[in-house]
Amino acid sequence: MTDRTHLVDAVTGHRRMRRLRKADWQRRMVQENRLTVDDLIWPIFVVPGADIMEPIAAMPGVCRMSVDKAVEAAREASDLGIPALATFPNIELSLRDETGSQILASNNLINQTTAAIKKAVPNIGIITDVALDPFTSHGHDGILRDGEIVNDETVDQLVKAAIAQADAGSDIIAPSDMMDGRIGAIRRGLDAAGHQDVGIMSYATKFASCHYGPYREAISTSGLLKGDKKTYYIDPANGTEAVRDAALDVEEGADMLMVKPGLPYLDICWRIKEAFGLPVFAYQVSGEYSQIKAAAANGWIDGERAMLETLLCFKRAGCDGILTYFAPEVARLLAKRG
Numbered sequence: 016m017t018d019r020t021h022l023v024d025a026v027t028g029h030r031r032m033r034r035l036r037k038a039d040w041q042r043r044m045v046q047e048n049r050l051t052v053d054d055l056i057w058p059i060f061v062v063p064g065a066d067i068m069e070p071i072a073a074m075p076g077v078c079r080m081s082v083d084k085a086v087e088a089a090r091e092a093s094d095l096g097i098p099a100l101a102t103f104p105n106i107e108l109s110l111r112d113e114t115g116s117q118i119l120a121s122n123n124l125i126n127q128t129t130a131a132i133k134k135a136v137p138n139i140g141i142i143t144d145v146a147l148d149p150f151t152s153h154g155h156d157g158i159l160r161d162g163e164i165v166n167d168e169t170v171d172q173l174v175k176a177a178i179a180q181a182d183a184g185s186d187i188i189a190p191s192d193m194m195d196g197r198i199g200a201i202r203r204g205l206d207a208a209g210h211q212d213v214g215i216m217s218y219a220t221k222f223a224s225c226h227y228g229p230y231r232e233a234i235s236t237s238g239l240l241k242g243d244k245k246t247y248y249i250d251p252a253n254g255t256e257a258v259r260d261a262a263l264d265v266e267e268g269a270d271m272l273m274v275k276p277g278l279p280y281l282d283i284c285w286r287i288k289e290a291f292g293l294p295v296f297a298y299q300v301s302g303e304y305s306q307i308k309a310a311a312a313n314g315w316i317d318g319e320r321a322m323l324e325t326l327l328c329f330k331r332a333g334c335d336g337i338l339t340y341f342a343p344e345v346a347r348l349l350a351k352r353g
């Protein structure tokens with residue numbers, strides 16, 4: 016017998032971490048985090064018209080859907096056990112203007128979608144994004160005046176939009192615009208309109224990231240966007256500032272916090288979960304999705320494993336759920352595995 020005691024320290028030598036990794040049954044016994052269908056929120060893109068499933072080139076496997084198809088998708092999601100959908104509109108360019116006024120229309124594409132899904136599939140949660148970018152002719156999240164995104168005027172617009180969304184049946188309002196003070200203003204507006212039970216999931220820490228590229232193609236804002244969003248989104252270099260930004264949203268009445276993008280910002284997920292204890296959701300954004308799909312299509316990584324591993328990592332980082340374009344695919348996979 017070879018004496019191997021020299022390989023390990025005399026005191027810690029009895030601790031062999033590999034004992035817990037030696038077999039599948041043992042690994043399952045000590046697994047700390049699990050991904051379940053309850054963790055998934057499915058973002059979908061809606062277009063005007065009927066019977067439309069329009070593939071998005073930059074997001075393989077994702078389509079823009081007409082409202083009727085979105086209702087079918089909601090039914091499928093509900094059958095799979097996915098708790099909620101997040102809806103994003105791609106409206107006609109002719110309806111987009113300087114102030115994003117179409118966001119206020121009670122029957123705009125997003126409100127039509129909410130009403131139709133709520134009627135047909137009442138047991139699925141609907142999360143609606145509140146930001147002007149799908150509705151503006153310049154692709155910014157706020158009102159653009161003299162080259163500047165004006166904060167307070169935008170907030171007034173967002174409050175009205177949030178009330179219209181709640182009137183249409185939205186369960187959770189998700190402001191993604193990063194204007195200051197909008198969470199408190201939206202909370203007050205919803206309450207005054209009798210929507211005390213409508214929740215707010217704040218895109219509390221939203222970074223000025225390159226990873227939104229495919230999404231902008233999906234809602235046709237890439238060609239429109241003038242400049243960038245650095246004057247209102249958070250600098251990717253800043254973690255402490257992101258925690259301070261989230262603190263304001265907590266004070267103003269956010270029920271849930273979101274971190275966006277996801278995987279490059281797991282430290283932020285952890286920090287804000289630890290700091291506030293509110294439910295925290297990560298948005299695995301379009302660029303993160305498309306990177307995995309592209310590498311998998313080239314045979315460079317195992318796409319299914321990358322999908323499962325990245326989603327599990329969000330759980331380890333303290334997230335209560337993930338907005339992900341993989342939602343139906345992963346839900347089907349989880350159902351198959353039982």
Ligand code: PBG
Binds near residue numbers: 229
């Ligand atoms: C903006 C908004 C963005 C996304 C959702 N709402 C970012 C942007 O276009 O600047 C990105 C979602 C994704 O990339 O999947 N209100």
